[in-house]
């Protein structure tokens with residue numbers, strides 16, 4: 327086939343795979359939002375059938391041949407085609423190195439690991455998860471060997487979630503950050519007291535109307551999206567005009583629903599801003615998990631926990647919850663949404679202590695992957711690092727080494743993307759503030775369009791044109807560093 331025929335075949339096939347991906351996303355969304363419990367078995371089979379079809383499509387030798395030929399001819403391709411072929415070739419090359427038996431074994435271990443963990447965590451039963459966790463780290467090591475790496479086996483795992491990122495870049499960066507945070511945390515935590523919590527009972531239906539209003543103000547388009555309720559908030563895309571976010575409601579904790587919604591809205595605003603004409607191809611997809619997380623945490627923290635946002639938020643709160651809010655002012659609200667205190671649980675951590683949770687996990691993953699730490703010694707090593715980086719020590723497994731599902735469900739090398747998201751986001755915000763001097767006044771007045779426009783222009787519209795490191799350089803003219811993030815924290819809290 328000539329280049330034109332190959333391209334036609336490539337785009338037809340990509341479209342088929344995009345349909346399958348969206349159908350699978352819809353099945354998954356329904357499973358978490360509406361599905362009755364007894365439908366679980368059949369739904370699992372339906373999902374597996376769809377992902378099997380998708381797997382056949384991408385591993386079809388005809389498709390591989392077309393991509394290889396287009397890759398060889400990439401100089402004659404348009405810019406858009408070059409991005410698409412480059413990224414598809416990358417995924418394909420990795421897939422070709424993984425034998426089918428290995429992929430099946432990994433999928434089985436991940437599913438078993440997740441269900442074992444979900445059952446064992448409430449019972450604080452470490453012994454129940456230890457064997458499967460050992461198997462998952464063995465398989466992760468094997469995956470790294472199969473895929474190959476230049477310097478460190480961890481690079482091959484990191485690369486799944488953050489293409490192009492290596493331990494040689496991320497480790498010094500996060501260690502430098504962690505050491506600075508270690509000194510800053512006690513001083514900052516001293517500024518907050520136990521009373522800095524938003525008290526009161528907040529009716530669930532009323533919370534829902536409130537967070538819907540906030541998401542809409544931020545720019546979430548309800549003509550191409552929905553907000554529903556789940557135990558764990560998430561965002562998923564079901565098509566170029568269909569973005570679903572979820573949050574949770576606790577009557578004694580309004581901030582949980584609010585910041586869960588803002589976080590997922592950030593993810594959705596990114597997806598809504600990707601070029602729709604390229605939907606289903608890399609040119610129309612997000613760069614990496616780190617860049618995705620930079621967008622969610624951008625709105626949640628850099629915007630949503632700023633003084634100017636509190637000036638806007640207090641108005642909306644007075645409108646929806648006049649009794650509970652009473653005479654609370656914007657400055658007092660700022661203290662309540664920013665409460666800094668070392669704690670055991672990552673997902674509940676404030677923006678200052680959060681990265682310590684990540685550096686701990688990265689250091690442990692590195693040691694587990696090279697065999698320097700045995701899974702049986704993991705809980706002790708976990709607790710020691712919590713003491714070193716946060717000054718607190720878990721007293722059980724549930725709130726220690728068993729708190730996150732990632733490792734148990736096969737996600738090794740995933741955690742650093744969260745911290746990278748914080749660093750990318752801070753660098754973007756520094757530039758956005760320089761480009762938009764009016765920004766604080768606009769946000770204070772509840773006008774988020776200028777900032778969203780800036781993100782659309784500088785981040786969203788590019789899809790996967792750039793890798794994360796190149797995108798950051800393209801936006802800021804600088805290499806990735808922790809400087810903007812540390813400066814931001816110092817200016818905000820010290």
Ligand code: CO
Pocket residue numbers: 589593619622
């Ligand atoms: Co997120």
